[in-house]
Amino acid sequence: MFVSMQLATYIKDLLYRYECVIIPGFGAFLTQYQSARIDDETNTFYPPSKSLSFNRQLQTNDGLLANYVASVEKCSYEVAIQKIRNYTSKAALQLSEGETVVFKHLGEFSLNTEKSLQFTPFETENFNTASFGLSTYTSTKVNREVYKETVENLEEKAPIHITPERRAFKPYLKYAAVGLIALTLGGFGGMKLYESKVQKHNFAAKQEADNRIENQIQEATFVIENPLPAIKVTVPKQKGNYHIIAGAFRMEENAVNKIEQLNKKGYNAKLIGVNKYGLHQVVYASYENRREALQQLRNIKRTENEAAWLLVKDLSK
Incomplete structure (x- = not known):
């Protein structure tokens, strides 16, 4: 098993900032945004992330990886290109011999029965910087039907009966309930009346404040007799990322x-x-x-x- 740890580290650093990192002559790592999601089977919450994939067809050198390697290892661009080619040559040799090539924190490569390159990404890394510090969370499932059935079973075992004698024994409970309802309705009506008065007062205060501000603006208005000519500055707008x-x-x-x-x-x-x-x-x-x-x-x-x-x-x- 060939492990290209150093090159994988450089690629991982770039994937946090770029959507595509091309390895010249080998292929390109691509990231795509994914919204937060919930796995109903495992009750696991996943934060927003970027899914990682690999495209074998994108092999043309765009200079991104080579320039980054050159800046980190303080070498020339040509030397960086040669180091990348050494990695890809070793990886191709190991794959041809039926072994697995592992890129740390990214995934692993292998050849299938048809000699086509297969990439299996790892799910340990989240390249979405907006989700930094967020991790997956598994919650226990809440089964409300169990509690409902438990209550029903208890009612069957110990039913509650209200006999006429008990109702007649405490007649004041009925009048207490009626009084409580009356107090509640009275309190609710009083609260609505109070809210209406507060809204009218606030509206009047706002109208008075707006009038004062408008008068102050009118008093502060002045006229420039000899204004300077207007200067039109055209600034080219940067378009495209x-x-x-x-x-x-x-x-x-x-x-x-x-x-x-x-x-x-x-x-x-x-x-x-x-x-x-x-x-x-x-x-x-x-x-x-x-x-x-x-x-x-x-x-x-x-x-x-x-x-x-x-x-x-x-x-x-």
């Missing part, structure tokens, strides 16, 4: 120069901010559709920049 990274620069002026170069080539290049390493990130363009972003990424890697990669990030937050 899929960004093709062209490069990251320590100096902002270098990033601006890169944007000018790419715009001259026809790209919609722009800055998307500073990453956690203090580098100014420049993108070729941003896309709302992941499939379109991946298609453009392949074209750019083939014709423009082999080191370009895809960043999945919501810039509106």
Whole structure:
């Protein structure tokens, strides 16, 4: 059994932030949101989570995993690619020999009888950061029918009989009940009358406060004789959560120069901010559709920049 523990750790870290992590030449791990649910058979409550799956068809390198490995292990991008290839080569060899490849905290891979790759995810990890600290909870089943049957059995064994003599012996109970009903109705009517008066008082107070505020606003209104001309500023709106990274620069002026170069080539290049390493990130363009972003990424890697990669990030937050 081959265990790729280190690579699995990097992939697990990325799955908390991204919906797709591609292992070049091997496949892609995908996460999908799942709402909270209840298992009726086991009475278990599950918090919101992200289900983990694997797609063998997505093998094209998008640079995400390689760049992360390079940053964590402080090596070059090319060395990181080679390390990933070493992992996938060992995994492919073990699978061909009929063994199971385990990715810690993620799942295990094996080949079926038809030599197709099978992935079985583990359910120990919840990649939904919004559910951090929440765990599954199992509750004992409440069977109300048992209690009902118990009461019915007790009534059969010890029935309660009210004889005429007992009713006549305590006639004051009837009048006490009538008096209690009268007091309850009287108290309820008084409470409704009190609530009505309170509502009328509150409405009158609110009207008076609104009038005072309106008068103060009118008194504070003034006119500017020579107003300044209005300035219309057009700010380009960032659209899409899929960004093709062209490069990251320590100096902002270098990033601006890169944007000018790419715009001259026809790209919609722009800055998307500073990453956690203090580098100014420049993108070729941003896309709302992941499939379109991946298609453009392949074209750019083939014709423009082999080191370009895809960043999945919501810039509106």
